[in-house]
Amino acid sequence: MKPSLVKGTRDFGPEQMSKRLFIFDTIRQTFRRFGFQPLETPSMENLSTLTGKYGDEGDQLLFKILNSGDFAAGITETDLAQDSKKLTPRLAEKGLRYDLTVPFARYVVMNRHALPMPFKRYQMQPVWRADRPQKGRYREFYQCDADVVGTDSLLCEAEIVLMVHEVFRNLGIQDFTLKVNNRKILAGIAEAIGRPGDESMLAVAIDKLDKIGQEKVIDELRERGFTDEHITALGPLFTINGTPSDVLSSLRTWLVESTLAQQGIAELEEMLQLANGLGLTDARVEIDVTLARGLSYYTGAIFEVKANGVSIGSVSGGGRYDNLTGTFGMPGLSGVGISFGVDRIYDVMDELNLFPASAGQGTQVLLACFDTDGRNLALPLLSQLRAANVPAELYPDLSKVKKQLDYANQKQIPYVVLIGSDEVQSGLLSMKNMVTGEQQKLTAAQIVERLSA
Numbered sequence: 001m002k003p004s005l006v007k008g009t010r011d012f013g014p015e016q017m018s019k020r021l022f023i024f025d026t027i028r029q030t031f032r033r034f035g036f037q038p039l040e041t042p043s044m045e046n047l048s049t050l051t052g053k054y055g056d057e058g059d060q061l062l063f064k065i066l067n068s069g070d071f072a073a074g075i076t077e078t079d080l081a082q083d084s085k086k087l088t089p090r091l092a093e094k095g096l097r098y099d100l101t102v103p104f105a106r107y108v109v110m111n112r113h114a115l116p117m118p119f120k121r122y123q124m125q126p127v128w129r130a131d132r133p134q135k136g137r138y139r140e141f142y143q144c145d146a147d148v149v150g151t152d153s154l155l156c157e158a159e160i161v162l163m164v165h166e167v168f169r170n171l172g173i174q175d176f177t178l179k180v181n182n183r184k185i186l187a188g189i190a191e192a193i194g195r196p197g198d199e200s201m202l203a204v205a206i207d208k209l210d211k212i213g214q215e216k217v218i219d220e221l222r223e224r225g226f227t228d229e230h231i232t233a234l235g236p237l238f239t240i241n242g243t244p245s246d247v248l249s250s251l252r253t254w255l256v257e258s259t260l261a262q263q264g265i266a267e268l269e270e271m272l273q274l275a276n277g278l279g280l281t282d283a284r285v286e287i288d289v290t291l292a293r294g295l296s297y298y299t300g301a302i303f304e305v306k307a308n309g310v311s312i313g314s315v316s317g318g319g320r321y322d323n324l325t326g327t328f329g330m331p332g333l334s335g336v337g338i339s340f341g342v343d344r345i346y347d348v349m350d351e352l353n354l355f356p357a358s359a360g361q362g363t364q365v366l367l368a369c370f371d372t373d374g375r376n377l378a379l380p381l382l383s384q385l386r387a388a389n390v391p392a393e394l395y396p397d398l399s400k401v402k403k404q405l406d407y408a409n410q411k412q413i414p415y416v417v418l419i420g421s422d423e424v425q426s427g428l429l430s431m432k433n434m435v436t437g438e439q440q441k442l443t444a445a446q447i448v449e450r451l452s453a
Contacts, residue, residue, distance in 0.1 A: 008131065008139025014362065019349070022359035023342050024124060026170050027144045030163055031122035036146045039121040041103040047088075047095045053102045053297060053327065055204060061129045063139075064092040096128035100145040101297075101324070101337060108149055109328040117150030124342075137313070138343055145318075147337030149325070154267060157301045157320065158274035160338045164305055164316060165280060167340060172354040175308040176315075178284050181291035182268050183298050183319070185251060188261020189289075192254065193233035195226065202226075203292035206237070210313075214238055240289050244272055247287040264300070271301060297321045303338060307348040315344045365415040365431075365451055367394045368404040374419035381417070381429075381444045388452035408434055417447060 005011065012020060044065060051059050075091070097103050100123045108119065124144045131137055146163065148156045161178065168176050187199040195202070205220045212220075218231055226234075240250045248265055255261035268287060275283070293302045300320030307315055318338035325333040349355055365385060367378040378394055385392035395404045401418065408416045418430040428441040431450075442450065 006139070008133035008137075010138070010140075016346075018362060019355050019359045020342060020346060022355065023171065023345055023349070024144070027167055027340055027342075028122070028124065030167050030170065031144075031146050033166075034120075034146070034159055034163055036120045036122040039104070039107065039123050040125060041097070041100070041107055041123070043096060043126070044094045045097050045103055045106070047093060049106050049328075050095050050098055050102060053324070054098055055200070057204065058098060061131055062098055063096040063128045063130050064088065065094040065096065066092055098129060099127050100125060100143050100339065101147065101321070104145070104147055104337075105149075105324045105335075106328055108333070109325050109330045112330060115150075118148050118156075119150055120146070120148045122146045135312070135347075141344075142342040144340040144342060145337055147335055149333055149335035152320075152322070152334040154271050154301075155274055156336045157267075157271040158278055160303060160318065160336065161271065161275040161283075161285065162278055162280055163338065164303070165284065167316075168305070168307075171345065171349065172356070173307055173345075173348060173352075176284055177286050177306050177308060179286050179288040179291045179304045179306065180268065180271075181288055181302050182264035182300055183292075183302060184260050184264030184267070184300060185255070185289065186292060188255045188258030188264065189234070189237060191258045191260070193230045195230055206290050207292040209290050237289055244268075244285060244287045247289065251289065267300060293317060293319060297324045299323070301336065307345075307352075310348050310351050312344055312347055312351070314341070315348060316340045361412075362391060363393050363411060363413045364391045365417060365447075366404070366408045366411075366413045367392065367417045367419065368401065368408075369395070369398060370401065370420045371398060373421070373424045377424055377429075377444075378417075378419050381447065384444065384448050385451065388448050390448070390451045392451075405434075415451065 047062070047064065050062055054061075104121065104123065108115065122145060124142065126140055126142050128140050131139060133139060146160075161180075164178050168174075183199065183203070186203055187196075190196055190199040190202050201224050202221070205217050205224065208220070209217050221231060221234075236250070236254050240247055240254070242250070248269055251265050252262065255265070272285065275285075288304075291302060291304055293304065298319040299322040302319035303317055304314045305316035306313070316338060318336070320334070320336040322334045323331055324335065325331070367382055369375040369378050375394070375398070382392055382394050395407060405416060414434055416432045416434060418432060420430075423429045426441075428443060429447060430439055431442050431447055432439045
């Protein structure tokens with residue numbers, strides 16, 4: 001049988017993994033600088049934990065795991081004829097996690113007595129979604145999340161703004177846009193157009209604006225019961241733009257009668273003021289009134305980052321959630337977080353050729369020996385190189401020099417130390433630069449000093 005991959009998944013070879021680790025390390029360093037602690041949760045969660053947290057569309061994208069053993073035992077033809085949603089709990093009790101936020105909320109509730117509040121954690125693990133695979137969209141992908149729970153201070157939102165700028169600039173992605181909005185503003189818009197309480201329905205539709213365009217969003221709203229009068233009143237949503245201060249001013253005027261919207265506007269303004277106070281420079285922040293983020297648990301600020309100049313969707317997103325832990329019996333615990341999509345960030349950096357040369361560098365020097373005497377000389381040198389933090393390896397076989405040099409070229413190893421009978425007798429080893437072809441005679445100590453400098 002010819003081997004194949006599951007659609008929407010990928011293998012990552014050594015060169016790709018080196019670049020991915022560069023992304024992980026860059027993000028991790030930023031998280032740690034901002035005081036976040038590491039956490040991991042299981043790949044599987046009970047379906048009761050996952051369902052109902054992501055809206056109807058999110059629930060449909062959950063990967064479910066069939067029960068062990070005879071999972072269909074006791075299922076009759078009558079059962080099969082009923083609604084599949086009712087049948088699912090009898091076939092599957094577990095599912096693969098859809099994101100890292102809901103498992104985090106579950107963890108907080110289960111460990112609430114042992115955690116310092118506010119609790120700041122970062123988590124870097126894969127998630128799974130039963131989505132249709134396409135460019136930039138996978139069924140298995142990594143997220144790097146940072147969340148704070150136990151405080152509703154807008155300082156947390158401001159620090160997320162700073163972390164986003166720091167992460168992307170440290171990755172070399174200079175041309176990006178951090179779009180922000182507030183779900184309270186969306187709730188105020190629903191009130192303003194005469195559909196109070198329907199902000200979630202509104203958000204699900206306008207969250208697709210970039211994908212399907214304004215006309216199809218309007219068609220979907222009509223299907224959801226929005227009248228022409230509602231849609232006409234919604235007009236400013238699609239036209240308000242400009243600098244953050246211009247957008248906030250326009251929103252204050254449009255939504256003047258909504259107390260909730262005015263609260264959301266004030267929160268955005270304070271968040272940006274705090275970010276400036278923290279030293280944000282050359283801000284890439286845009287207030288996008290159409291930004292909705294379809295996940296139903298967001299209640300305050302929402303974030304989305306797009307890299308400009310590439311045809312790839314959002315590479316980061318997040319927001320404030322006031323009561324996610326309430327579904328697990330711990331109401332009133334506010335939190336806010338941001339998630340970086342490593343797979344999409346990789347695609348952006350690969351397309352724009354932004355990876356530094358060092359990101360894919362593996363072995364720095366290969367020791368090539370021609371006989372056992374040469375190997376005896378190479379063994380202590382190998383240990384000395386590694387002790388000096390120089391990635392080094394010894395070719396395992398006493399093969400012809402061409403084969404060993406071909407191996408170095410294939411692995412893009414920049415230096416080879418050749419150790420033959422002449423080198424053994426003189427104690428001067430031949431170090432060859434595989435890029436320039438230059439070759440020097442050096443002592444073992446000089447080689448260690450040169451490569452560790």
